[in-house]
Amino acid sequence: MTTLFDPVLLGASGGLELISFLAGYDHEVTLTRRSGRHTTTMRVRPSVDRVPPQEIHQRHELVAVPRTLTGVTAEAPFLTEDTLVLTNDPTLIQESRPAHVKHVRVVVNLNDADLSTVDSEVLRLNTRVYKAAKENSANLVGGTFLISVLGGVSEGHVPHPSTGLFTGLGLALAHELTGCTVRVAVDSSRDLSTATKHVVAETTAPRGYPVAYRVNGIRFVITPKPVRLDASPTTTRHEVVVAAGGGRGIGAEMLKHLARTGASHIYVLGSNRIDDVDETMLTEDEQRFAARRPQFIRERTTGPGAVSVPEAVAALRRIADARKVAANLAELRTHCGPDGVTYIACDTRDSAAVRVAVDRVFAAHNSVDLLLNIVGTTKSATIATKSVEEFEFVRDLKVRTYTALKQAFAGRTPKTWLNCGSISGSFGMSGETDYSAANAFLNTASAYAASRGCREFTMGWGLWGEAGMGAERELKAVLEKNGVLTPIGSAEGVAHLGRELAVMSPRTSLFFSGSETSMLSHFAPGWLTDDAREPTGVPIGVVAPTGRPSDSTVAPAAFRFDTVETTPGKVVLRGVLDPERDRYLDEHLVHGVPTLPGMFVPELAIAAAAHLVPGRVAFAFEDMEFRQFLRVRRSGQPFSVTGELVAENEHESVMCVTVAADVLAPNDQVLVADKERFRTLVRLRTTQPQPPAWLQTWREICPVPVGDPYYTENPVVRLTGIFNCTSDSRVHQLGASAEYRLDPAKACWLDGWHTPAVLLDAMARLAALRVDDNGRTPLLVPNKLASIELYGAAGTPIALHATPLHSAAGAPGWHQVVAVDANARVVARVRGLSGTVLGHVHATTGEFSSYSDSE
Numbered sequence: 058m059t060t061l062f063d064p065v066l067l068g069a070s071g072g073l074e075l076i077s078f079l080a081g082y083d084h085e086v087t088l089t090r091r092s093g094r095h096t097t098t099m100r101v102r103p104s105v106d107r108v109p110p111q112e113i114h115q116r117h118e119l120v121a122v123p124r125t126l127t128g129v130t131a132e133a134p135f136l137t138e139d140t141l142v143l144t145n146d147p148t149l150i151q152e153s154r155p156a157h158v159k160h161v162r163v164v165v166n167l168n169d170a171d172l173s174t175v176d177s178e179v180l181r182l183n184t185r186v187y188k189a190a191k192e193n194s195a196n197l198v199g200g201t202f203l204i205s206v207l208g209g210v211s212e213g214h215v216p217h218p219s220t221g222l223f224t225g226l227g228l229a230l231a232h233e234l235t236g237c238t239v240r241v242a243v244d245s246s247r248d249l250s251t252a253t254k255h256v257v258a259e260t261t262a263p264r265g266y267p268v269a270y271r272v273n274g275i276r277f278v279i280t281p282k283p284v285r286l287d288a289s290p291t292t293t294r295h296e297v298v299v300a301a302g303g304g305r306g307i308g309a310e311m312l313k314h315l316a317r318t319g320a321s322h323i324y325v326l327g328s329n330r331i332d333d334v335d336e337t338m339l340t341e342d343e344q345r346f347a348a349r350r351p352q353f354i355r356e357r358t359t360g361p362g363a364v365s366v367p368e369a370v371a372a373l374r375r376i377a378d379a380r381k382v383a384a385n386l387a388e389l390r391t392h393c394g395p396d397g398v399t400y401i402a403c404d405t406r407d408s409a410a411v412r413v414a415v416d417r418v419f420a421a422h423n424s425v426d427l428l429l430n431i432v433g434t435t436k437s438a439t440i441a442t443k444s445v446e447e448f449e450f451v452r453d454l455k456v457r458t459y460t461a462l463k464q465a466f467a468g469r470t471p472k473t474w475l476n477c478g479s480i481s482g483s484f485g486m487s488g489e490t491d492y493s494a495a496n497a498f499l500n501t502a503s504a505y506a507a508s509r510g511c512r513e514f515t516m517g518w519g520l521w522g523e524a525g526m527g528a529e530r531e532l533k534a535v536l537e538k539n540g541v542l543t544p545i546g547s548a549e550g551v552a553h554l555g556r557e558l559a560v561m562s563p564r565t566s567l568f569f570s571g572s573e574t575s576m577l578s579h580f581a582p583g584w585l586t587d588d589a590r591e592p593t594g595v596p597i598g599v600v601a602p603t604g605r606p607s608d609s610t611v612a613p614a615a616f617r618f619d620t621v622e623t624t625p626g627k628v629v630l631r632g633v634l635d636p637e638r639d640r641y642l643d644e645h646l647v648h649g650v651p652t653l654p655g656m657f658v659p660e661l662a663i664a665a666a667a668h669l670v671p672g673r674v675a676f677a678f679e680d681m682e683f684r685q686f687l688r689v690r691r692s693g694q695p696f697s698v699t700g701e702l703v704a705e706n707e708h709e710s711v712m713c714v715t716v717a718a719d720v721l722a723p724n725d726q727v728l729v730a731d732k733e734r735f736r737t738l739v740r741l742r743t744t745q746p747q748p749p750a751w752l753q754t755w756r757e758i759c760p761v762p763v764g765d766p767y768y769t770e771n772p773v774v775r776l777t778g779i780f781n782c783t784s785d786s787r788v789h790q791l792g793a794s795a796e797y798r799l800d801p802a803k804a805c806w807l808d809g810w811h812t813p814a815v816l817l818d819a820m821a822r823l824a825a826l827r828v829d830d831n832g833r834t835p836l837l838v839p840n841k842l843a844s845i846e847l848y849g850a851a852g853t854p855i856a857l858h859a860t861p862l863h864s865a866a867g868a869p870g871w872h873q874v875v876a877v878d879a880n881a882r883v884v885a886r887v888r889g890l891s892g893t894v895l896g897h898v899h900a901t902t903g904e905f906s907s908y909s910d911s912e
Contacts (some may be wrong), residue, residue, distance in 0.1 A: 077168040103529040108659040112549050114519060117281035119483060119500070121214065121270060124278045126262045131239075133260045134164060135253045141189055149207075150251050150311075158193040159200040161186075162419040165215040168208030168247050172505070175498075179454075183222045187448050187490055190230050191440045198236035199849075200409060202227075205256040209243035210270050214277075215591055216243070221482065222456070224268045225497025228485025228900045231267040232580065233440055241268045262881075265283035266584040268487075280584070281483065281567050286556045295558070299324045299418055299471070301405050301458055302383035305522045307550065308431035308477070313385070314551040315427070316392035316447055323389055323398045324418050326411065329400045331379040338376055339383050346380065371585040405432050406457035408464050409512035415465040423725070425691045427558070432458045432497070433479075451491035456498055470637045473558070474513035475502050480567050482517055484580070500565045512637060516557060517567040521545050527902040531803055542621045616664060618698075626702040628668040634694040636689070642689050644778030645818075647838070651689040655681075655839050656817035658735045662714040666741055667698030670710040673741035675811070680738040683892075685731040694718060696734075703738075712739045748882040751875065757789040765795075766834040766898035767822055771905040773895040774836050783819050783857065786826060792860030793817070793826040797876065813876075813885060816855065817845065823859045824890045833906065835896035843889025848882070855884060 096582040111617065136142070139159035142152050163186050167243035170176040190202065204227050209220040220243055227241035242256035255271045270277040296322045301309045312323055331339065338346065350373060357369035364372075382400070388687040389398045403410040418425060433455050436447050459476070481489050482496030499515045521544065523820035533792040545553075553568055618632040624900065634642070634653065659678050666675055687696060705713040715736045720729035765786050767776040779799070786795040797819050825837035858873040876884040896907045 066171075070501055075792055085893055089828065112552065114545050114549065114553070114570045115283055116285055117567040117569070118284045119279055119565045119567065120282050121277035122280045124269075124276055126258060126276065132754040133160075133257060135203075135257050139857070140208065141193065143182060143185055143189060145176075145178045151680065158189075158196050159176070161189055161193065161197070161200075161202045163204040163223070164249065164253075165204065165206045166208060167206060167219055170208075170217065170219060173463065173627055174219060175222075175456055177220070179219050180456070183226060183452070183494065184222070184445060184449055186226060187440070188445050189444070190234065190490075191443075194234060194237075194440055195887075197234055200237050201260055202230060202234060202237055202239045203256045203260065204241040205252045206241065206243045207249065207252050208245070208247060210245050210272055212245050213275055213508075214270075214272055215508040216501040216504055216553070218505045219498065221499065221501035222452075222494050225482050225485065225494040225500070226490055227267060228483075229481070229490040229493040230440075230485075230571065232485050232487040233490070239267050241764070243268070243270045245272045246274075251529030260587075274705065278584070279483065281569075281724065284353040284566075286560045295473070296325075297318050297322045297418070297422045297425050297428045298429065299326070299415070299425050301326045301411075301462060302431035302433070302477075303327070303429060304329060305378060305385055305429075305511060307518070308429065309381075309385040310521070311429060311431070311477075311548045311554055312389060313392075314554060316389045316398075318555070320427075321393055321397055322422065324414075325386070325398070325400045326403055326405055326414050327382060328402065328404055329375065329379050329382050331400065332402070333384050334376055334379045334383075339380055346377075349886055399618070402905070404455060404685060406461060408461040411458075411461040412465040415462075418468060424469070425466075425471040426473065428462065428466070428474045430459060430462060431473070431501075432477045433477070433492075435489060437490045437492075439488055440490060443488075443490070452495045455495035459499065459502060470511055470635070472512060472637055474503075474506070474511060475558070475773070476513070476515040478515040478517045478565070478571050480517045480519050480573065482515075483565075483567055484573070487768055489744060504565065512640070514557075515565045516554070517565060518550070519545055519569050519573065521547065521550055525817065616661065618664065621668060623668055626669070626701045628665050630665055630698040630700075632696060632698075634689045634696060636691055636693065638690050639689060641779055644776065644780050645685055646775045647688070648773060649775075653687040654814070654818045655683040655735065656821050657814045658683075658714075659739075659812045659845060660810060660814050661698045661716055661735075662712070662737055662739045665698050665714050666710075666739055668713055669700055669702050669712060670705070670741055671711055671745055674745045675739050675741050676745050676847055677740040678845040679738045679740065679843065681845070682840070683735055683737070683840050685732065685734045685840075687716065687734045697731065700739075708742060710741045713737075714739055745847070745849055748884065751877040751881045751883050757787070757791065757794065760787040760789040761827055761828065762787050763793075763834060763900050765826070766836055766900075766901075769898050769903050769905070771836065771896065771898055773905075773907075774838065779815060780818060782815055786823070788826060788828055792858065792872075793823055794859070795823055795826075795857045797855040797857050812847065814887060816876055817887065820857060820859075820876060820885065820887045821855050821890055822871065824874045824887065825894075826859065828900050829897075832900050834900050835894045836896045836898060837892040837894050839892040841889075841891045844887075846886040846888075848884055848886075854879065 058897045084307070100523070136153075137160060139157050141154060141158045141161045142150060142164070143161070144152060144164040144166070146164070149166055150164050163182070164171050165179070165182060170179055186204070190197075204223050206217075206220055206223050208217060209223075210216045224241050224243065227239055231239040238260050240256060240259035242252065242259055244252040244255055246252050246255075252271075255269075255276075259267075259269055265372060266278055268279065270279070280748050295315060296319070297310070298315055300308055300312055300323065303312050303325050312320075312325070316323060335649050353373055354366065357364055358366055386398055386400055401414045403414050405411055434451060436443065436451055438447070476499045479492065480497040481493040482498075482500050485493045496517065500517070503513045503515040557566060616632055617635075617638065619632040620631045622629040622631075636651070639651075642653065645652055645654055658681065661673070662678060663675050666673070683734040688694060696716060698714065698716050700712050700714045702710065713736070715733050717731040717733045719727045720732050722728055763786050765776075765783055767774055768781055769775075782799050783795040783797050787793065797816055799815060821839055821842075822837075825835055828834055856877045857874060858871060858877065872889070874887040874890070876886070878884050896905060898905055
């Protein structure tokens, strides 16, 4: 960390850096004093290890707690003569505009709204809802303001990205519309009558948190749960960082922290065109800049082209902001080098401009390690004084920036995406209708993105007291006078940031202290009671730690192909195994590297078959060969799937499918082009064969429980997460058996797949399960397989049976593995698997031994 001292020491230059060092958040500080042409530098390190002081703001995660309505009174009617009705879908309900408005009803239909961007009609409706509250606030005393969001959450508890626009606005209105009952009901139902019953029911309960979710009729309330991360306040190295915003304020403090901890290339996208500012005004010291203020205003307000005094003051403030940006960029360059920091002036709301900026980044780098979405502003004012235009400006700065970034990064997702949100998105705040709506949007949009496999999350900050909006004297004075927010110090803020990036918890996190808790207890009595502080319900939009969806009902397709080339009788599909999109492969490690399971090849084969023989169903895969691993590289692993039609008649089609990929050097140089990795024949028919009955009622003789060796810590093949799907594994005199049961929280990831790929992977492992004379179980990877037969959907639970026991580790034999459902029907059958043993795990101790050690 470097801090610069000017001779006059104005503005406590370097004070924040010194405070951070003294508090223990930085391990060293470089003090540099410039006096004329002379520079004196001194590096200071602590003589003893220090522990940072206790932090004031506690970390919380948003979770959804099942809550039934209590203290219910008579329900209010949904529609009356004095009810204003607004909607984005007139096919559901007709709008009405009575002369005298006592009640407001908003019906938002997100069932068919675009998930990849913000639907323009939805955004316009959000504005109209604010306008309705503004124009009718005086008449709403004693009335009700109800917002029903249909399709706002999936049955898998994943919110629609645009849901937050209305929950955040509703929360802020609940603070401002005193005397009016404001409620928001987010519903998984598509049925209007069901959704309106739910939102009306919310009016019957005593005053509390005004937003509730209904998933399949079950009511949930979003609750902040205290969760402290078990990590030091440091961050892993993010070499390439892109920041939308961050030239000044809290974003600049975050970037300084990242620069100090290893970022080598930082790109800052900002609206301030610092190149247009006179170089002298940009770099002179604070004393000289302050001295020129009267002259600057006098020159701007007199003579040709004169402007008003407020306009001249605003121009001077923009220059002052540009000075802050330039100073922060200079400090970043002391860590990253003169060429390590690039400032790109652009309107972050403009999709085309943002795409040009992002293209510039990717012209120099293959990937982006971290994207910081920091953009935001506030114009705190009540609905009585805040104009519609001001509301849209503040809201759209965050919303349109987010959608512009999504479009610019489409197909090249950053490894980590962090949105800087606000606690106002979860609490609402008086005077912050626009800001609350925008930040609640970030919460739901990031939860949706995370459910789709992106490593994206939102940090809901309180007020930073030493940087950003919290450092502005007027706003800081008002908030401190009202006791609404306890400012977060910059040292504490970057410590929270470092832990969040180190642990990568996928949920939206909030940071607040005792004063915020007191405010919330008054606003929503009972919301933060002791039982609510330790919720046990299912989180909205929760994802597994790797970023893979855990319970989304909108899972991604199995594989994404960028190009499809078809000629008569042949098709070539080309795609990329992406380390972010395909993060589930982090749970299938071969030699410590994410690797595509060989038993996923049938899914690839079906993708090719869909182009050559559409309408026919794959039922068998024969003569499969697994020639070389297909690993996921950090920069992505391009691959191709080639399908060729080798035989066809009116009943059946036969295809040969190969999977190939270049062999690449660490610097991405192609060593071997299109090296074949997998090969199989695929048989397809117009209908799938009926599943045969499993008539072998086994009586297991002397079964011996054996843990699956692939689940243990070992350096060759390690499976976790979705691949940890079997239990009660055992060997006996007739072979081996196990129970297959996919965790429902993970099963949704397979929605849209045509094959039970994880089941097939489990069957291949069972084929190798045995215990040798030394008590060891083999870790085998397949290299050949005679056939796979599929007989329809595979639910759970499923029993797996393998026989005979020992043939899997040697030459192909007559052995088979069958998957049998609860109705004694065969779901899948694997025959003739052989492979290579990479090592052994002791069945009792779990000790690993390499294959050479085992011989």
